Each structure stands twice: as C-alpha cells, then as structure tokens.
Amino acid sequence: MAKKTEVTVEEKLRALYDLQLIDSRIDEIRNVRGELPLEVEDLEDEVAGLNTRIQKHDTDLEVIDNDIKTKKILIEDAKASIKKYAEQQKNVRNNREFNALSKEVEFQELEIELAEKHIKEYRASIEHKKEVIGQTREKLEDRQKHLVHKKGELDEILAETQKEEDMLTKKSNDFETQIEDRLITAYKRIRNNVKNGLAVVPVERGASGGSYFTIPPQVIVEIASRRKIITDEHSGRILVDEELAKEEQEKMVKMFSKF
Incomplete structure (x- = not known):
C-alpha cells in the first residue's frame, strides 16, 4: 500500500x-452485441408467455369438456325422470295429481332444453378456443424460430468476444488496484x-x-x-x-x- x-x-x-x-x-x-442480449431475453419472456397462454386454454378446454359431460348426465337424468313421471300419470287418482306430474315433466323438459343450450354454447367456446390455440401455436413457433436465430447470433458473438472481454476485465481490475x-x-x-x-x-x-x-x-x-x-x-x-x-x-x- x-x-x-x-x-x-x-x-x-x-x-x-x-x-x-x-x-x-x-x-x-x-x-x-448491441441489443441482442435484451432481444433474446424479451423473446424468451414472450415464448414463456405464449406457452402459459396455451396451457391455460388447454386447461379451459378440459373444464368445458367436463361441463359438457355434466350437462349430458343431467339430460339423461331428466329423461329418466320424464319417463318415470309419465308412468306415474297412468296410475293417478285425480286431476290434481296428474297436473302435478305434468308440471314435473315440464320442468324436466325445460332442464333438458337449458342443458342443450349450454352444451351448444360450450361447443362454440371450444371451437373458438381451439382457433385461438392454433393461432397462438403458430405465433409460438415463429417466436421460437426467431429466438433460436437470435441466440445463435448472440452465441457466435460471445464465442468471438467473451475470452477477450474476460481478459480485459481482469486487466481493468488489475489496473484499478494500482490507482x-x-x-x-x-x-x-x-x-x-x-x-x-x-x-x-x-x-x-x-x-x-x-x-x-x-x-x-x-x-x-x-x-x-x-x-x-x-x-x-x-x-x-x-x-x-x-x-x-x-x-x-x-x-x-x-x-x-x-x-
């Protein structure tokens, strides 16, 4: 010193x-290197974001598919109830009992109609989500290709310059200790x-x-x-x-x- x-x-x-x-x-x-490291980082973030988006849509499709199955079960149950009420109507003792069973049948028919409407909406949603997933996959593929290209550029530059930069950085640190x-x-x-x-x-x-x-x-x-x-x-x-x-x-x- x-x-x-x-x-x-x-x-x-x-x-x-x-x-x-x-x-x-x-x-x-x-x-x-210019903006290459930042470009690569941004592309990596974008690719990760697109993958997350696709995964979310895939999860949504599974949920919708389960909702459709649930509605189909509801329809089958409603049909079974209608059949049961129709059989009961054959053995009613008065109009009041007949009308009560008719209302139950009508309610089940409405349940079926509503469930079928929901299934139709779910299927439309599935088609829309599949279209979005397709577009997102196309964009993802494009971004991944671009990322590979940019990474290649960066790796090439790093291969050419990293050794020199490391040696210069060491020299810089050495010189600092002398001042x-x-x-x-x-x-x-x-x-x-x-x-x-x-x-x-x-x-x-x-x-x-x-x-x-x-x-x-x-x-x-x-x-x-x-x-x-x-x-x-x-x-x-x-x-x-x-x-x-x-x-x-x-x-x-x-x-x-x-x-």
Missing part, C-alpha cells in the same frame, strides 16, 4: 489513461456521467477530446508538464497531453493484439 503514495503524477495519468483504453475496448465489445481509491472513484463517476464512457481524454488540437471545448494555452502547457491532474472545466473529464496518450495507445494496441 505504501507504494501508491510514491507514484508520480505522470504514472497516475498513464495508469488512468491505460485503464480508460481498456474499459473503452470492453465498451466496444459490448456494443458489438488510489479517490482517483478510481472520480474516474468511475465521470464515466457514469458521460454518454461515451470517456473519463480520461487527450488534448487534441487545443481542445478536450470528447467535448471539443477549447483549452487555454497556459492550461495545455500545464497538462503537458504532467505535474498535477487537471480536469476539463466543461465536462469534468481528466485531461492528458497528446504525446502521453499516443504512447499509451501504442502500448495498449500491442497488449490487445495478444488477446
């Missing part, structure tokens, strides 16, 4: 810019606050890289002296001189080529 306090400002600037170059390379790799905590905290804060993730930028043609605001000549001289860490007053980015940036870029290109 004591060695960190002995590091010169120039060494800190070089380490910070090296870290920036490594993290920018990781950003590039992840950008190559004092307050600078790492500032570096990460700046990276999170800028769109392109550039927290350490070189001075290019008298302006800050990434923001393009002109830097006063005396400040450029101060940056080139590498005696203290200077930030861009407009963007908050840490600034390094062009020569240092070029040297570190060449060093990092050699390192990247080994991955």
Whole structure:
C-alpha cells in the first residue's frame, strides 16, 4: 500500500489513461452485441408467455369438456325422470295429481332444453378456443424460430468476444488496484456521467477530446508538464497531453493484439 503514495503524477495519468483504453475496448465489445442480449431475453419472456397462454386454454378446454359431460348426465337424468313421471300419470287418482306430474315433466323438459343450450354454447367456446390455440401455436413457433436465430447470433458473438472481454476485465481490475481509491472513484463517476464512457481524454488540437471545448494555452502547457491532474472545466473529464496518450495507445494496441 505504501507504494501508491510514491507514484508520480505522470504514472497516475498513464495508469488512468491505460485503464480508460481498456474499459473503452470492453465498451466496444459490448456494443458489438448491441441489443441482442435484451432481444433474446424479451423473446424468451414472450415464448414463456405464449406457452402459459396455451396451457391455460388447454386447461379451459378440459373444464368445458367436463361441463359438457355434466350437462349430458343431467339430460339423461331428466329423461329418466320424464319417463318415470309419465308412468306415474297412468296410475293417478285425480286431476290434481296428474297436473302435478305434468308440471314435473315440464320442468324436466325445460332442464333438458337449458342443458342443450349450454352444451351448444360450450361447443362454440371450444371451437373458438381451439382457433385461438392454433393461432397462438403458430405465433409460438415463429417466436421460437426467431429466438433460436437470435441466440445463435448472440452465441457466435460471445464465442468471438467473451475470452477477450474476460481478459480485459481482469486487466481493468488489475489496473484499478494500482490507482488510489479517490482517483478510481472520480474516474468511475465521470464515466457514469458521460454518454461515451470517456473519463480520461487527450488534448487534441487545443481542445478536450470528447467535448471539443477549447483549452487555454497556459492550461495545455500545464497538462503537458504532467505535474498535477487537471480536469476539463466543461465536462469534468481528466485531461492528458497528446504525446502521453499516443504512447499509451501504442502500448495498449500491442497488449490487445495478444488477446
């Protein structure tokens, strides 16, 4: 830990810019994947949702089928009751008993009529649900094919880049341990606050890289002296001189080529 306090400002600037170059390379790799991981995740969720929908409709069909069976049993029971009441009518002793049995027959006939109506409705519902299931299965098949295709694309990109990203991530972590905590905290804060993730930028043609605001000549001289860490007053980015940036870029290109 004591060695960190002995590091010169120039060494800190070089380490910070090296870290920036490594993290920018990781950003590039992840950008190559683009929205693919999210697309794959969304497709997986959609496929799962379609499967759930089909399962629900299948369950509904089972329930409706049982309802039809129940109504058919009710119809058979009603027919048996009608037959029984008809036999009883043959042995009635007066009109009052005959009329009471007639009302029972009429009630059972209405029960049959209502049950048949319900069965008709259930069958129409079955046809509708089967049609919906068919459409959903078609959509599911299409989404599954699309998912396989997108997963293939993602796997191909991962196969090409995962090893490099893992090695770069390890290098990034190694470099972080060589830089004092307050600078790492500032570096990460700046990276999170800028769109392109550039927290350490070189001075290019008298302006800050990434923001393009002109830097006063005396400040450029101060940056080139590498005696203290200077930030861009407009963007908050840490600034390094062009020569240092070029040297570190060449060093990092050699390192990247080994991955």
